[in-house]
Amino acid sequence: MLNDRSSLLSLLETRRSGKPRDLVGPGPTQVELERILTIAARTPDHGTLAPWRFVTVGDDQRDALADVLLGALAEDNPEATDKHREKEINFAHYQGQLVVLVSAPVPDHKIPVWEQQLSCGAAGMNLLLAAHALGFVAGWVTGWRAYSKRVLHAFCEPGERIAGFIFIGHANSDLVDRERPALSNVSHAWTPPSR
Ligand SMILES: Cc1cc2nc3c(=O)[nH]c(=O)nc-3n(C[C@H](O)[C@H](O)[C@H](O)COP(=O)(O)O)c2cc1C
Numbered sequence: 001m002l003n004d005r006s007s008l009l010s011l012l013e014t015r016r017s018g019k020p021r022d023l024v025g026p027g028p029t030q031v032e033l034e035r036i037l038t039i040a041a042r043t044p045d046h047g048t049l050a051p052w053r054f055v056t057v058g059d060d061q062r063d064a065l066a067d068v069l070l071g072a073l074a075e076d077n078p079e080a081t082d083k084h085r086e087k088e089i090n091f092a093h094y095q096g097q098l099v100v101l102v103s104a105p106v107p108d109h110k111i112p113v114w115e116q117q118l119s120c121g122a123a124g125m126n127l128l129l130a131a132h133a134l135g136f137v138a139g140w141v142t143g144w145r146a147y148s149k150r151v152l153h154a155f156c157e158p159g160e161r162i163a164g165f166i167f168i169g170h171a172n173s174d175l176v177d178r179e180r181p182a183l184s185n186v187s188h189a190w191t192p193p194s195r
Pocket of ligand 1: 015016017018139140141142143163164178
């Protein structure tokens with residue numbers, strides 16, 4: 001039990017993201033992917049609304065994704081260059097498994113949309129942890145694509161938003177950790193307001 005606990009802690013203490021463009025395959029098998037998404041869905045959720053969805057994009061759908069991104073780029077940035085277009089084609093074909101995390105809040109509900117969006121973020125975090133626990137490296141990105149009308153239309157119903165494109169694969173070289181915030185900068189004891 002102690003061993004289990006120390007490996008869990010070490011997993012939490014060592015997880016870090018990989019840059020999606022640097023990931024290599026293979027991504028998870030279907031069974032592994034379902035396990036990752038099941039863990040991701042096991043997330044705090046005020047009102048049990050499940051205000052998020054996971055949209056998986058298959059390897060055989062990457063050309064279709066590139067078409068969506070190129071169409072969106074043409075619409076959003078008429079000045080786009082060949083280099084921009086190439087970047088989108090590359091993005092659509094990044095290796096590993098792509099999961100589009102969609103925030104799907106229930107409107108006009110007593111649970112504020114903000115709390116529903118927080119639950120979506122928690123689902124994303126759980127997804128990253130589950131991928132790490134299964135020996136994968138994952139990376140969560142947004143960028144202009146997550147806000148583009150045409151891309152939203154391809155993945156979302158009205159009122160939904162893209163929380164991120166999460167790629168799950170393996171690192172092609174050792175990952176170097178980034179600097180983490182000093183705890184003293186992000187945590188402090190409460191000072192009650194003076195009466
Ligand atoms: C909602 C969200 C969107 C993000 N979008 C981007 C992005 O577009 N490009 C990027 O380089 N990193 C983006 N990041 C940051 C990376 O996912 C990641 O947090 C960072 O590379 C360090 O990861 P780590 O702290 O998990 O190691 C985003 C993170 C979140 C939570």
